[in-house]
Amino acid sequence: MSGFIAILLVTRLQEIARLAAFDSDMGSIVLFTLCQIPYILPIAIPISGLIASILLLQRLSHTHELTSFRSAGLSLKVISTPLLLVAFLLSLINFMIVSEVTPRTRLYSQKLLHQVMTTNPLFLMKKSKLLKLQSSYVDMNMTHVGKEARDVIFAMKNESSDRLTLLTAKKFHVEDNQLIGKNVAIVSHLDSKDPDLFDHLIIENQRSMATSAKALSEMMQKNTFHLGYEYLPMSELIETAFSKAAKPKTIKRMRFELSRRLFFPLITYAFTFMGISLGLQIGRQKKKMGLILAIFLAAFTLICSMAAKSFHLAPTKAILCYVLPFPFILLTSFWFQKRAIEGIE
Secondary structure (H helix, E strand, C coil), X not given: XXXXXXXXHHHHHHHHHHHHCCCCCHHHHHHHHHHHHHHHHHHHHHHHHHHHHHHXXXXXXXXXXXXXXXXXXXXXXXXXXXXXXXXXXXXXXXXXXXXXXXXXXXXXXXXXXXXXXXXXXXXXXXXXXXXXXXXXXXXXXXXXXXXXXXXXXXXXXXXXXXXXXXEEEEEEEEECCEEEEEEEEEEEEECCCCCCCCCEEEEEEEEEEEEXXXXXXXXXXXXXXXXXXXXXXXHHHHHHHCCCCCCHHHHHHHHHHHHHHHHHHHHHHHHHHHHHHHCCCCCCCCCCXXXXXXXXXXXXXXXXXXXXXXXXXXXXXXXXXXXXHHHHHHHHHHHHHHHHHCXXX
């Protein structure tokens, strides 16, 4: 399972690379990487249960140990009971992960990423939606994301005086929490305090300048971090999903998230049960029909779960997408078990 988690962790490399690009310390990167694991576990646990149960039953069948158990008077129900108990425990663990652990680690990782992003003035200038300054214009060539920018043009409107201020620089780079600029020009104004006269234009040229990057970021940034429904623990999610005071759109989002969190523990048990049933082989010949059906049903389940995400504002349709694979999984599993009990290959 650890190897499977490592493979799925590759899907989160983009987020990890974003954090590393801002010259974060190694401790923050490692902690952020660990926070990505709960994203993966709700998917990794069901698939691992499916693979493990199929391989175990196929091995018992090929080595005739399953035949020996049945010759000793043990039914398939008795043989599969310990595996189903383990599947039930895995479902409970997956439920705890998806309902409590994942929201908290997701919130912490997003706060960590937001903190790193908003303490860098170059990134703030690049992402104008994070700027507190309204009516501003930024143009720059970011040569190293969050570290260096060339040919910077920054224009903003001073709301108090209703005038524009222009700043240009050949290069800006962040080093040791200092924003260092080269060939900086600032064009501003000085109010003449006489409505009949023009404002005094002030042009300032500096070969080199330096200022605190953190202090500048705190002055520039606005509070853009908002808690979404995916960050809520299970108790608050249920309370909001069935609250009469909440907005209809909020209720729909909460109910969608609730159905998504219930899907993963249920599919953990269903996948393990399917692996036990489709891994049974009573003949001498090794057949791949069960394995092919297991792969097909697992792929169909993942497709349905991805399709459900597009109905986050229609929880009924999302629930139908989540429930759709279960009848096929159960019917196929019971059919394979019935054939094995009747001695049909």
